[in-house]
Amino acid sequence: MRIVIAPDSFKGSASAVHVCDAIAAGWRDVRPDDELVLLPMADGGEGTLDAFLLAVPGSSRVHVEVVGPDGQEVEASWALLPPTPELPGGTGVVELAETSGLPLMTHPDPLGAHTLGFGQAIADALDRGVSRLLLAIGGSASTDGGTGALVALGASLLDADGDPLELGGGVLSDVARVDLSELPPLPSSGALVLSDVTNPLLGETGAAHVFGEQKGADAAQRAALDLALAHWARAAQDAGAAVDPSTSGAGAAGGTGFGLLAWGATLVSGASTIADAIGLDDALSGADLVITGEGRYDAQTDGGKAPAVVAERAGAAGVPMALVAGSIAVKPVGFADAVALAELAGDVQSAIDDPVRWLRRAGAVLAERAGRP
Missing domain, CATH: 3.90.1510.10 (Glycerate kinase, domain 2)
Structure with a gap:
């Protein structure tokens, strides 16, 4: 499989680069032969x-x-x-x-x-x-x-x-x-x-x-x-x-x-401008899955934040989407799968205290589910 990993930073917890690396490491723990394309996203803020x-x-x-x-x-x-x-x-x-x-x-x-x-x-x-x-x-x-x-x-x-x-x-x-x-x-x-x-x-x-x-x-x-x-x-x-x-x-x-x-x-x-500049659309061509995310997925996400833009581009390209977020406050629409670090860690503070650990686990969870018939 060819997987594009394009999350925003988890503000105050982990940069987009670290989020990408951790999700990718977890995915490779389960599916080491897949092709991973890492494209850390941003919306004009830190990262x-x-x-x-x-x-x-x-x-x-x-x-x-x-x-x-x-x-x-x-x-x-x-x-x-x-x-x-x-x-x-x-x-x-x-x-x-x-x-x-x-x-x-x-x-x-x-x-x-x-x-x-x-x-x-x-x-x-x-x-x-x-x-x-x-x-x-x-x-x-x-x-x-x-x-x-x-x-x-x-x-x-x-x-x-x-x-x-x-x-x-x-x-x-x-x-x-x-x-x-x-x-x-x-x-x-x-x-x-x-x-x-x-x-x-x-x-x-x-x-x-x-x-x-x-x-x-x-x-x-x-x-x-x-x-x-x-x-x-x-x-x-x-x-x-x-x-x-x-x-x-x-x-x-x-x-x-x-x-x-x-x-x-x-x-x-x-x-949107950053997605164009880093070549997100080209990366999505031929991809089997795109993983995006942010620290808190809520009602404000659809107002032009990075995960919403990634989801829009993936939808246009016909690529299934998965979400990783620190916490998920509203039901994700259009995603084939979603993982909240707070649920993996037991609570929000535990996820914030060790984000790389739980991001890696999230990547592994998504890979495990992707491998099921």
């Missing part, structure tokens, strides 16, 4: 770089030192995908989680955290002459509307005295003037923003109210950040940014989606 580096031959990791979300230096990286006739400078893949992600914070700072490092990594890719940018924006530590990234790229945010503002979402209500004229042009083939988040910038479903709590913001801070983002949006529009804060995805990554739209980037489905 996006690894997915590209593993799946795209000739890609390389470019190391860069940036200022992290709390102002401390961070040793980060971005991925350079090889040139093609259409993209002679190659493609730069920059992952916000690598440079400005929540795990980089020693303690939450909902008002002061920023995306400066993300912009610095983007600038490094531009300096190397990439023809296209893929900007993965999941996992943000901040609610700064993408202003830190724009400042790193050359934008100016000034207060009433004409002085540059400090970084972070908490000061955006003090923006008196925005100058976007020094932003560099987009690369020749543009910049695509990879995200599975469809929230607008403002309001009850916006960046501050929906995602602020996980970044440490209490109710009063979330309300203040929402007002600050609204002020920033008006100032950006006054400076010539043709972007509507109600745009789907503008609220992604604490409003970084809005900031990148103000630069001229385009928001796209992270999982």
Whole structure:
């Protein structure tokens, strides 16, 4: 049999690469002669770089030192995908989680955290002459509307005295003037923003109210950040940014989606774009089974997350599907088989404590069932 293994990461537990390897090891324990194709997936969050580096031959990791979300230096990286006739400078893949992600914070700072490092990594890719940018924006530590990234790229945010503002979402209500004229042009083939988040910038479903709590913001801070983002949006529009804060995805990554739209980037489905870039459709050709998964399979999965995209592609190719998830909250539709690590381990915490063990067992269980008449 030919098996394609294409899961997302199990967030906070195991990267997509480790998930792939563990499921594959379990499968080989039972069926060592089968052909396994490992394609770790992502949707624009943590693990996006690894997915590209593993799946795209000739890609390389470019190391860069940036200022992290709390102002401390961070040793980060971005991925350079090889040139093609259409993209002679190659493609730069920059992952916000690598440079400005929540795990980089020693303690939450909902008002002061920023995306400066993300912009610095983007600038490094531009300096190397990439023809296209893929900007993965999941996992943000901040609610700064993408202003830190724009400042790193050359934008100016000034207060009433004409002085540059400090970084972070908490000061955006003090923006008196925005100058976007020094932003560099987009690369020749543009910049695509990879995200599975469809929230607008403002309001009850916006960046501050929906995602602020996980970044440490209490109710009063979330309300203040929402007002600050609204002020920033008006100032950006006054400076010539043709972007509507109600745009789907503008609220992604604490409003970084809005900031990148103000630069001229385009928001796209992270999982679908990554599936195309790593050659998922080609891998499915002739496959007997595709295994996908994520940490928690629930009602939100069908909203464009990686397992849903893999399932859609597999269905179109007529390939049977199996699901591996840490926990399964809703009945999987369209899958020939499904395994929850929590059931194998006895409970969710046991599965989280030793994910590789239970992922390997899940791979073995699926292989055992596949071998039955």
